[in-house]
Amino acid sequence: MRAAVFHHSYEPLTIENVATPVVGPHDVKIAIQTCSISHTDMQFIDQGLAPNMNPPIILGHELAGIIEEVGKDVKKFKSGERVIVPAIITCNQCLACKSWNETHCEDMKHIGIDCNGGFAEYIVVPAFHPYRLPYEYSFEEGSLIANLLVGAYHVVFDRINIRAGEKVVIFGCGGFGLSILQMAKLRGALVYMVDIFDWKLEQAKRFGADGILNSNKADICEEAVLETLGEKADIVIETIGAPRTLLQSMNSLKKGGRLVLCGYTDNALPFLIGRIIKNEISLIGAAGAPRRKIPEIIQLLEDDKISLDNMVTKRFDLDHINDGINTLRMGQTIRTIIYPFGLEHK
Numbered sequence: 048m049r050a051a052v053f054h055h056s057y058e059p060l061t062i063e064n065v066a067t068p069v070v071g072p073h074d075v076k077i078a079i080q081t082c083s084i085s086h087t088d089m090q091f092i093d094q095g096l097a098p099n100m101n102p103p104i105i106l107g108h109e110l111a112g113i114i115e116e117v118g119k120d121v122k123k124f125k126s127g128e129r130v131i132v133p134a135i136i137t138c139n140q141c142l143a144c145k146s147w148n149e150t151h152c153e154d155m156k157h158i159g160i161d162c163n164g165g166f167a168e169y170i171v172v173p174a175f176h177p178y179r180l181p182y183e184y185s186f187e188e189g190s191l192i193a194n195l196l197v198g199a200y201h202v203v204f205d206r207i208n209i210r211a212g213e214k215v216v217i218f219g220c221g222g223f224g225l226s227i228l229q230m231a232k233l234r235g236a237l238v239y240m241v242d243i244f245d246w247k248l249e250q251a252k253r254f255g256a257d258g259i260l261n262s263n264k265a266d267i268c269e270e271a272v273l274e275t276l277g278e279k280a281d282i283v284i285e286t287i288g289a290p291r292t293l294l295q296s297m298n299s300l301k302k303g304g305r306l307v308l309c310g311y312t313d314n315a316l317p318f319l320i321g322r323i324i325k326n327e328i329s330l331i332g333a334a335g336a337p338r339r340k341i342p343e344i345i346q347l348l349e350d351d352k353i354s355l356d357n358m359v360t361k362r363f364d365l366d367h368i369n370d371g372i373n374t375l376r377m378g379q380t381i382r383t384i385i386y387p388f389g390l391e392h393k
């Protein structure tokens with residue numbers, strides 16, 4: 048099969064012919080129709096490896112496709128069914144998995160990080176893992192439901208418990224930031240978005256932001272936040288994972304505030320320890336996207352409570368994946384989608 052292979056950080060992906068994965072008795076083989084590029088993918092290329100990565104590897108973890116082959120013991124799916132493939136394969140057996148706390152699974156595998164991912168024509172996963180994608184949703188929407196929307200739901204509903212009327216500042220108007228914005232609005236929060244691109248901030252307004260701030264245009268970001276909100280924030284959600292935005296996030300929080308970190312990075316970041324202690328700031332990490340929430344997300348979409356409109360802004364075939372990654376790097380996109388079988392399959 049054809050795949051975009053990651054060999055080393057600081058180098059582009061290479062398009063290669065690699066062995067098509069083989070289906071075991073309990074597995075399904077999926078022809079990948081869409082895989083979106085996330086900042087996590089870009090970070091491995093631009094900043095270095097996650098500790099458990101062992102290249103060469105195929106990146107990409109936001110995928111949807113069509114079941115092409117099922118293992119001999121699989122009853123759940125038949126070939127031809129449309130599916131969402133969640134990013135994290137949990138063990139389905141440990142106490143965390145059995146108690147519906149799957150993001151705490153002790154034996155999880157991250158697609159596109161510790162096993163091959165979606166920037167390829169095919170993937171093989173255990174049959175318990177994929178979810179059916181209803182026909183009214185496109186593969187692009189399927190790609191975004193599994194990780195972006197479910198991940199945002201997990202941040203807002205499982206990890207923070209945002210209360211109505213609380214003032215929330217979100218750093219980063221990428222697909223994840225805009226998804227968290229929509230979920231926070233469902234909780235009745237007042238949500239303010241910070242980014243360095245006006246066109247993304249305009250998008251945030253369309254998704255219901257109560258206020259926007261271009262931190263590149265402010266002399267001191269924290270003072271501009273204060274001015275925009277009229278006070279410091281109850282909750283700041285950092286979706287970027289950069290030293291500068293982390294400091295700005297800490298400085299924008301009121302006493303007793305909650306700082307939520309969900310912009311993945313393996314780098315050491317500066318923390319003002321004294322500030323955390325003195326101001327009794329709670330640090331909350333959030334990662335992953337519980338598979339079992341997918342039906343709830345589909346229901347929210349069906350009820351028009353949330354939207355994926357205008358979330359996909361660029362599309363590329365596999366041969367041009369490095370151009371696609373560049374659109375993220377340059378801040379030219381909300382979400383860029385890769386079509387492994389070509390754009391004519393759109």
Ligand SMILES: [Zn+2]
Pocket residue numbers: 137138139140141142143144145151152153154155
């Ligand atoms: Zn488990």
